[in-house]
Amino acid sequence: MAEELLLEMVTPEEMVFSNTVEEVYIPGEEGAFGVLINHAPLLSAVKTGELHYIRGGKTVYYAVGEGYAEVVGDRVTLLVETCDRADRIDTDKVRRQKEMLEKRLDELSKEEEAEIEKVKAELALAETRLKVAEKA
């Protein structure tokens, strides 16, 4: 069928997903947006958040890290740091990670701005993962 959208999700570690979908919702930096077939070419920054696509009438959720999305014709390419499918998220592990990050954030002094930013970003990712995991 030509009326399908090819979705590719790539992280530095692997090609996470590469298949056709009916539609996909991406957490863009300037707000979430949905992509259907024949979308206008688009290049957008992606922020940490929830992504889902519909394939065969079923919705699948992912937690994604920061990155970029490129839409060209019938292809969507997602370049993200991390990408985890909802039902593959180990909630216990993420929870432990979150606690550790929160503790670390408390310990950091105000001068360590870069470090604080980094920990905050990781914390946001952990929270997103937990939220997405509930939808599995």
Added chain:
Amino acid sequence: MAESLRDIKRQTQAVEKTKQITRAMNMVAASKLKSAQTRMENFRPYAGKVREVLKSLASQMSESTNPLLTVRESKRVRIMLMTSDKGLCGGFNTNVIKTAEDFIKRQRREGKEITMITVGKKGRDYFRRKETIVSHHVDVLGRFTMDLAVSLGNEVIFPFEAAEYDELYMIYNEFRNIASQRPKVVRVLPLQEEDIDEMAGGFYRDYIYEPSEEILFAQLVPMYIKVQIFNGLLETSAGEHGARMVAMENASNNCEEMIESLTLRFNKARQAAITAELMDIVGGTEALAKSF
């Protein structure tokens, strides 16, 4: 007097043990190489995509004002050298260190000031007393993720923007195939414009940009630098295991040869000892027979 049998035997056993170790190391390296190669392959689509997006963005930009593309008169050169942490991998580190040394010599002749960042123990140990090392990273190559490339990237990008140095070169072993790595020198900063320009023509797409192309471009350039660094790290790690595998293979073969020649010597000595003993007995009986 022939060598003592016991000495030869002891020597053979020692070589035998060494062979066991080198064989084991060879197999460990082989399995590590495999996973390193898989990582390299998995990274390729990502790296290719980042490059592609960056190029198509560059084609839209009229005049790039990105600080990472600014070419300054080159006076201070920084080198990021990637070596392994451990030895026993043939000429892997020696080659890349030699390349770095030649490179430094050439740059010096042109009156440039050199500073270094080293990744891996071997490079740091070699250049510790010879050059100024601004920062070193050891024991990071065993298990690393993109995080390492990101922090290394930030470590070179900020000082470059602050004009602490003018050019950054990355020197590492390019992974060609299992048996061959070649030292490579790449200029990372300022970003080579021809690198981006090369594809810019004929690759025009009327994108909607979110946020604006300037902002996206400003984010993607550092990202591209990190991708390059990560690629260097991956190739170094795969190369190290490949080199070690080959080195250990050779070592095992040499052990085998030694064992063979030692066994030969052992047999000869044994034969000589038997002959000598026989001569003694024959001589003894003859002497006895005469006396009767």
